[in-house]
Amino acid sequence: MRRLEVIDGSNPHTVGIALRAALSREGPAILPRERAALGETALGSDAVGGDVPAEIPLPVALVVETSGSSGAPKRVALSADALLASAAGSESALGGPGQWLLTLPTHYVAGIQVLVRGIAAGTTPVVAPAGRFTAQGFAAAAAELEHPVRYTSIVPVQLARLVEAAEREAEIRAAVARFDAILVGGQALAPALADRAHDLGFRVVRTYGSSETAGGCVYDGSPIGRTIVRERGGELQIAGPSLAEGYLDEALTAERFIVDDGLRWYRTGDAGSVAGEGDAVRVQVTGRLDNVIISGGVKVALDRVERLVQAVPGFEQGVVVARDDDEWGQVPVVVTDARVPTGALWRLRDAVAEVAGRAAAPDEIVEVERLPRLASGKPDRVGLTRLLAVRDHAGTPPSGGV
Incomplete structure (x- = not known):
């Protein structure tokens, strides 16, 4: 078993230090939480409080609490191997290592993965200003990037703000267009918004994935790294080295993670289709089966x-x-x-x-x-x-x- 610490997810620097130690097994596994959700939890102590266990299975390095955007939040347990496999797949798909601009909270997997990618690449992410996201703050933070290859990960509402500002201000447009890839995920990207971004010269990459897959594992419809996607009964299912160990809830793990064809699959609950074979596989997501x-x-x-x-x-x-x-x-x-x-x-x-x-x-x-x-x-x-x-x-x- 391994000790689990709840940490303040609102401080990317603190999370980064704890994450590096967790990935190397030099420190405990971590569960970053939004400061408002910490309550009476004693940070850094063995008594993590509430119904969070003080110890978890050894392979686990990180526990992420899902957003609960359409249902009850779940606690996803991820190993160091899964997190690093995801980072390697992303680096390969994007064409090589680079420096990242962090715009997302580090108590969610998308923010955590920016830190993991930085650790894997040996680069230090620049953190966008805290508080409400603005195009001006994004551009100012982007100016601090030093690496010639630049990446960022955002959600559609952030892209919309960047597009609206860039259509008015040439400086914003130039700052955003300087990125070699802008990963956009978390929810479906409206085609009209994607077209506007493309017209501005933004290199947008649509991503699909979840906490259970250590973040985005399909880029612009193509599985990255060693990810495999199939469709069964209208549901998308995913296999590969970036899969989570499961949930802290064993019954839920047994329901959502299955073994078939000699592989372990995650049942996404998303409707979609898979066409083609090999490098030509294309994944289309049409929505939640339960929505x-x-x-x-x-x-x-x-x-x-x-x-x-x-x-x-x-x-x-x-x-x-x-x-x-x-x-x-x-x-x-x-x-x-x-x-x-x-x-x-x-x-x-x-x-x-x-x-x-x-x-x-x-x-x-x-x-x-x-x-x-x-x-x-x-x-x-x-x-x-x-x-x-x-x-x-x-x-x-x-x-x-x-």
Whole structure:
């Protein structure tokens, strides 16, 4: 067994030191947490508090608590070998080692992997300013990079802010275009936003993966390193050296990790398809298998509706969630923090219905001052669903766009 320490995930420097020791087995395994979530936990002590075990199986170097963007958070246990295999796969896919700009929290796997890649490459990441992400702060931090090869990892909402600023300011455009690769993951990237970034000269790489795969393991549809992806019953399953040991919950591990064809596979819960063979394999992700509602007796995949909504100009960052409805059972609702012009709902309904059918057409557009997001940058879908339920219970009328 190995000792597990809960550490403050809000300090990348501290996390980096502890991570290096954990990877080399010179120090305990670590569980970085957002400072707000630490509570009464005694940092650096054997008594990690709550229901977190004080010891874990020896191969584990890192425990990551998932964001819980659409369900209950899980504690993913990752070995040093898995983390380093992921970093090696990323380095190979990108064309070699480089220096990274860290923009993501280091209590999530995407932020942690920036630190791991830096350790593997022998370079020191530059940390973007804490607090709300801005294009100006990003550009200022990018100016501190010294290595000729530059990488960063961001989420779509951050890319949107960079694109909007770069379309106005040449200095921002030049700073972002200087990166050899900009990994974008965490959620689906709207095609319209990707096109705008490409037009600005940004080298965007769409990534797919999760904490259970030690981060992104598919780049622009192609598995990296020794990752293998297959489709079984409409579900994407992943095998390879970057897989987690499992969860701290043994029952959940047995449910999500299986052995088949002599390989250990992670059942992602994502819908998608795999085409081609060998180096020509292409992976397409279509959404979560469980993010489906029944509206008027018809199955509606909310992830598909969201992609169609985000393809409409002005709704690139729109989020689609379900709302209970007395007549239809459940209906899709679009939530946005952008200004909604008159008649936008009908344009959205027509655009979605043309491709996915009338049952998939959004029932309403709800304007909010700011979309609630998790620290990872992902939309807080659970929070949005609760917001709509509270609003409907209080009898609040639609916010706009009808």
